[in-house]
Amino acid sequence: MLSALKTHYRELFGPPLPAMDSGVGSPLDYLDKIFQIPFVVSRPSAGATSRYIRSLLGPPWRGEDADVTAHAETAEGTGAASGADGVAPGTRRPSVAVPEVRDLRPDTLQLRADEIAFMASLASLVPTPRAAKKLVNLYRLTRIGVSAADVDAFLDGDFKAVQLLLAVVVGFPGAARTVLTAFAEAPPEQDVREVLRTAAENAPEPDVKQSCLGIVAGFDELAHRESPPVAAELYARWCPVIARFSFHTGGWINR
Numbered sequence: 001m002l003s004a005l006k007t008h009y010r011e012l013f014g015p016p017l018p019a020m021d022s023g024v025g026s027p028l029d030y031l032d033k034i035f036q037i038p039f040v041v042s043r044p045s046a047g048a049t050s051r052y053i054r055s056l057l058g059p060p061w062r063g064e065d066a067d068v069t070a071h072a073e074t075a076e077g078t079g080a081a082s083g084a085d086g087v088a089p090g091t092r093r094p095s096v097a098v099p100e101v102r103d104l105r106p107d108t109l110q111l112r113a114d115e116i117a118f119m120a121s122l123a124s125l126v127p128t129p130r131a132a133k134k135l136v137n138l139y140r141l142t143r144i145g146v147s148a149a150d151v152d153a154f155l156d157g158d159f160k161a162v163q164l165l166l167a168v169v170v171g172f173p174g175a176a177r178t179v180l181t182a183f184a185e186a187p188p189e190q191d192v193r194e195v196l197r198t199a200a201e202n203a204p205e206p207d208v209k210q211s212c213l214g215i216v217a218g219f220d221e222l223a224h225r226e227s228p229p230v231a232a233e234l235y236a237r238w239c240p241v242i243a244r245f246s247f248h249t250g251g252w253i254n255r
Contacts, residue, residue: 002028002031005030043127048123049123049126049129050121051120052129053119053122056136057116060113060116061110115163118163122135122218124221127171131171135171138245139166142162142166142242145241160226160227161235161238162242164235165183167218169242169248169249172211175207175208176249178199178208179196181252182196183195183232183239186232187232189232190231190232191232192235193216193219
């Protein structure tokens, strides 16, 4: 809003923008006149964000045996209430043939416990509840694209790199293009933290530099509790996929 006011009323405010206490009208004075009580929402704690991510992901997948058991229990309960054939005594119901029942919750949509736990540990890289929800949705979208034949390999470690890349795209959008480019161009075995530190040193924009250092700090904190992959090769492999999920990196694939 401040940028829009500055552009629209350039002749009124003029460059550079006056300070609030300068006695000269400014975009902030304009907003302060309209909004009587401004309220800044504090960034949630890492613990609160972690709990929110878990609540969005739901319970972990328990395996096929749990689904079969639940189905059997449901069928048994129905039979006890309606009779052996599932129809209440004294009533008749036409037979309906169901040739195929589609599984509405395939394995590719059911996350394992380690996937949920690792994503919850990324709370320090996710600044807002909206960003946390976006992270969850983008990961589900990526996960459904993994074929059934590749799921086991994906769960061996790729999922951590994918979640971290998504956290960068969601939590640090202004630096995402720089980070993806650095990963893609780094030697395969180089530690991603070294890649990010080098990117920070070479970044001309101060905000990109700070973002890269913030991501490094998040990696270091994560390494104390989890085992994130550190080889740049794994991240580079997923960069073209993750780049599609942001306006900031959408053109990165054709760079």
